[in-house]
Amino acid sequence: xxxxxxxxxxxxxxxxxxxxxxxxxxxxxxxxxxxxxxxxxxxxxxxxxxxxxxxxxxxxxxxxxxxxxxxxxxxxxxxxxxxxxxxxxxxxxxxxxxxxxxxxxxxxxxxxxxxxxxxxxxxxxxxxxxxxxxxxxxxxxxxxxxxxxxxxxxxxxxxxxxxxxxxxxxxxxxxxxxxxxxxxxxxxxxxxxxxxxxxxxxxxxxxxxxxxxxxxxxxxxxxxxxxxxxxxxxxxxxxxxxxxxxxxxxxxxxxxxxxxxxxxxxxxxxxxxxxxxxxxxxxxxxxxxxxxxxxxxxxxxxxxxxxxxxxxxxxxxxxxxxxxxxxxxxxxxxxxxxxxxxxxxxxxxxxxxxxxxxxxxxxxxxxxxxxxxxxxxxxxxxxxxxxxxxxxxxxxxxxxxxxxxxxxxxxxxxxxxxxxxxxxxxxxxxxxxxxxxxxxxxxxxxxxxxxxxxxxxxxxxxxxxxxxxxxxxxxxxxxxxxxxxxxxxxxxxxxxxxxxxxxxxxxxxxxxxxxxxxxxxxxxxxxxxxxxxxx
Amino acid sequence: xxxxxxxxxxxxxxxxxxxxxxxxxxxxxxxxxxxxxxxxxxxxxxxxxxxxxxxxxxxxxxxxxxxxxxxxxxxxxxxxxxxxxxxxxxxxxxxxxxxxxxxxxxxxxxxxxxxxxxxxxxxxxxxxxxxxxxxxxxxxxxxxxxxxxxxxxxxxxxxxxxxxxxxxxxxxxxxxxxxxxxxxxxxxxx
Numbered sequence: 001x002x003x004x005x006x007x008x009x010x011x012x013x014x015x016x017x018x019x020x021x022x023x024x025x026x027x028x029x030x031x032x033x034x035x036x037x038x039x040x041x042x043x044x045x046x047x048x049x050x051x052x053x054x055x056x057x058x059x060x061x062x063x064x065x066x067x068x069x070x071x072x073x074x075x076x077x078x079x080x081x082x083x084x085x086x087x088x089x090x091x092x093x094x095x096x097x098x099x100x101x102x103x104x105x106x107x108x109x110x111x112x113x114x115x116x117x118x119x120x121x122x123x124x125x126x127x128x129x130x131x132x133x134x135x136x137x138x139x140x141x142x143x144x145x146x147x148x149x150x151x152x153x154x155x156x157x158x159x160x161x162x163x164x165x166x167x168x169x170x171x172x173x174x175x176x177x178x179x180x181x182x183x184x185x186x187x188x189x190x191x192x193x194x195x196x197x198x199x200x201x202x203x204x205x206x207x208x209x210x211x212x213x214x215x216x217x218x219x220x221x222x223x224x225x226x227x228x229x230x231x232x233x234x235x236x237x238x239x240x241x242x243x244x245x246x247x248x249x250x251x252x253x254x255x256x257x258x259x260x261x262x263x264x265x266x267x268x269x270x271x272x273x274x275x276x277x278x279x280x281x282x283x284x285x286x287x288x289x290x291x292x293x294x295x296x297x298x299x300x301x302x303x304x305x306x307x308x309x310x311x312x313x314x315x316x317x318x319x320x321x322x323x324x325x326x327x328x329x330x331x332x333x334x335x336x337x338x339x340x341x342x343x344x345x346x347x348x349x350x351x352x353x354x355x356x357x358x359x360x361x362x363x364x365x366x367x368x369x370x371x372x373x374x375x376x377x378x379x380x381x382x383x384x385x386x387x388x389x390x391x392x393x394x395x396x397x398x399x400x401x402x403x404x405x406x407x408x409x410x411x412x413x414x415x416x417x418x419x420x421x422x423x424x425x426x427x428x429x430x431x432x433x434x435x436x437x438x439x440x441x442x443x444x445x446x447x448x449x450x451x452x453x454x455x456x457x458x459x460x461x462x463x464x465x466x467x468x469x470x471x472x473x474x475x476x477x478x479x480x481x482x483x484x485x486x487x488x489x490x491x492x493x494x495x496x497x498x499x500x501x502x503x504x505x506x507x508x509x510x511x512x513x514x515x516x517x518x519x520x521x522x523x524x525x526x527x528x529x530x531x532x533x534x535x
Numbered sequence: 536x537x538x539x540x541x542x543x544x545x546x547x548x549x550x551x552x553x554x555x556x557x558x559x560x561x562x563x564x565x566x567x568x569x570x571x572x573x574x575x576x577x578x579x580x581x582x583x584x585x586x587x588x589x590x591x592x593x594x595x596x597x598x599x600x601x602x603x604x605x606x607x608x609x610x611x612x613x614x615x616x617x618x619x620x621x622x623x624x625x626x627x628x629x630x631x632x633x634x635x636x637x638x639x640x641x642x643x644x645x646x647x648x649x650x651x652x653x654x655x656x657x658x659x660x661x662x663x664x665x666x667x668x669x670x671x672x673x674x675x676x677x678x679x680x681x682x683x684x685x686x687x688x689x690x691x692x693x694x695x696x697x698x699x700x701x702x703x704x705x706x707x708x709x710x711x712x713x714x715x716x717x718x719x720x721x722x723x724x725x
Binding site for chain 1 (some may be wrong): 578602616619
């Protein structure tokens with residue numbers, strides 16, 4: 001059967017057909033559609049695959065490891081920066097090893113289309129010393145899932161799959177295979193391998209190190225890595241990783257006229273690279289993200305072979321690749337084309353008209369104009385757009401949950417007023433622990449939890465704390481007299497600004513929760529309701 | 536035989552629906568497809584585009600190169616211009632002439648339109664006017680696609696209509712009919 005699928009959907013369908021029992025994830029562009037596809041599949045078919053959203057990437061990674069412990073196949077999905085949150089259980093899952101197959105799917109975002117950095121997840125795979133796979137096409141993304149689960153179960157290790165925005169959000173026709181059954185329940189028993197006390201962890205880590213040649217051999221022999229070259233000498237060759245392989249092929253419609261190593265499975269297969277170097281005076285490394293392969297092969301190859309890529313300047317050091325960038329690196333001419341347009345300006349995204357976050361920023365700006373030393377610490381979500389005109393209200397945005405802790409640290413240093421603004425989903429993701437620190441010191445900060453009852457920026461997924469925020473704040477120890485709820489509508493501006501001013505003037509910890517549903521999810525629900533009534 | 540199409544507009548204007556209709560029709564024609572989309576932050580009122588590539592041979596890159604696009608279909612005139620460099624000098628631009636002004640520094644509209652008119656093959660359509668005259672303001676993207684059908688040589692008009700039936704079928708007969716009529720009106724204008 002064939003289907004037109006996004007790269008993300010191909011990954012999801014591949015996992016389903018590989019006998020998946022559970023997907024664990026926190027929404028994050030460009031990885032969100034994987035879990036959404038599995039959710040849709042379960043609604044349509046009544047499949048029992050676990051598919052509820054998790055509170056953050058760390059809880060997702062740990063739950064997936066638990067499912068693997070129980071003998072079933074689990075998938076955990078996140079965007080690249082989510083891996084920083086999941087890193088602790090991720091790295092240690094290579095020490096425990098797995099029981100049921102475990103695939104960790106991380107979607108990188110070169111060029112930062114919707115992100116705050118362009119870190120390359122392949123480094124995490126090397127760090128954890130496990131196999132990494134990187135599809136070059138939607139079909140390969142699908143095919144790799146069964147392969148990855150088999151490899152995970154035979155090695156008894158997690159497998160990291162890295163993809164990038166361009167593949168995650170691009171559609172192509174995918175041919176599907178017969179689906180596998182899920183694994184039966186078969187929890188780990190009769191071993192203490194999973195109890196990572198130092199003595200056990202040392203033994204496990206030694207085992208992981210000893211297996212590295214075996215893991216590298218899998219990359220040397222991988223069906224997804226391809227090296228073909230006639231046995232003669234060439235001026236140049238190219239190593240093209242994952243998605244970048246397509247850009248190289250695009251430059252040579254009649255076939256690439258020099259040796260090419262298509263690289264989609266790591267660790268870097270050193271033998272293959274050495275063989276290639278014997279045939280090539282120089283090797284251009286084409287890889288989306290950071291110079292992961294380029295750096296490593298410098299340590300593998302003899303000095304005579306010139307290594308070209310992002311470090312040498314043939315390719316730009318940052319940003320997503322495209323066929324034109326690769327053409328320049330190959331010394332090819334771009335096609336004749338019109339000049340760049342004259343009458344075009346940037347059109348940045350903005351908060352929707354009618355969005356509750358707008359009233360929150362209006363109130364913040366109205367009140368804080370009376371405090372010339374005020375600082376506002378932002379967080380990750382739609383409301384990050386409050387940094388742009390017309391509000392320009394934010395002094396920082398760093399990572400999920402940073403708003404509360406940075407406001408606290410700044411207040412510790414003497415900044416007044418220090419205001420944190422964080423969304424509902426981001427608060428439960430990584431804000432609650434910071435709030436506890438602030439409670440314990442009664443830090444003089446004002447925390448605004450702008451609650452729109454959803455995870456808005458990624459398209460309106462369930463938010464883990466909906467209807468629980470007052471209880472969470474009280475439970476953490478926020479003084480009920482300084483825990484306020486307002487409705488962010490323009491007609492309530494007087495009340496909102498008064499509340500904000502009072503709580504800023506209170507020299508201890510306050511939490512204000514402006515709460516109004518996201519207009520996008522509200523409209524979607526109204527539409528669904530009307531549709532149901534029509535039937 | 537290949538057709539490289541850039542679809543452009545502002546988040547929420549419906550360019551992905553155009554892509555879906557063409558994509559479905561291309562599947563019916565048995566063509567290879569690659570379609571890169573923009574999801575995430577930009578969808579909140581920012582500029583969005585989709586690279587849609589159709590061919591009777593396997594397609595390598597998800598992205599279209601400079602000077603390679605055969606058609607730019609845009610829901611908005613400045614967004615059409617944004618991708619001008621990607622157009623093959625003999626390629627076509629089919630765009631709505633109605634500006635979507637959600638930024639304070641939108642350029643002079645007449646300058647945008649005259650820069651578009653300097654292009655070799657350009658179809659400018661007052662989609663707002665046609666949409667309201669025909670009481671189909673929700674289907675302006677299909678009016679535009681109808682106009683673009685003349686440049687879409689690899690896909691027949693009938694296949695586009697069949698594709699609309701498949702995609703909008705769940706929304707009822709009336710929605711299908713209106714969108715097919717929008718395609719026809721677009722095809723017949725100018």
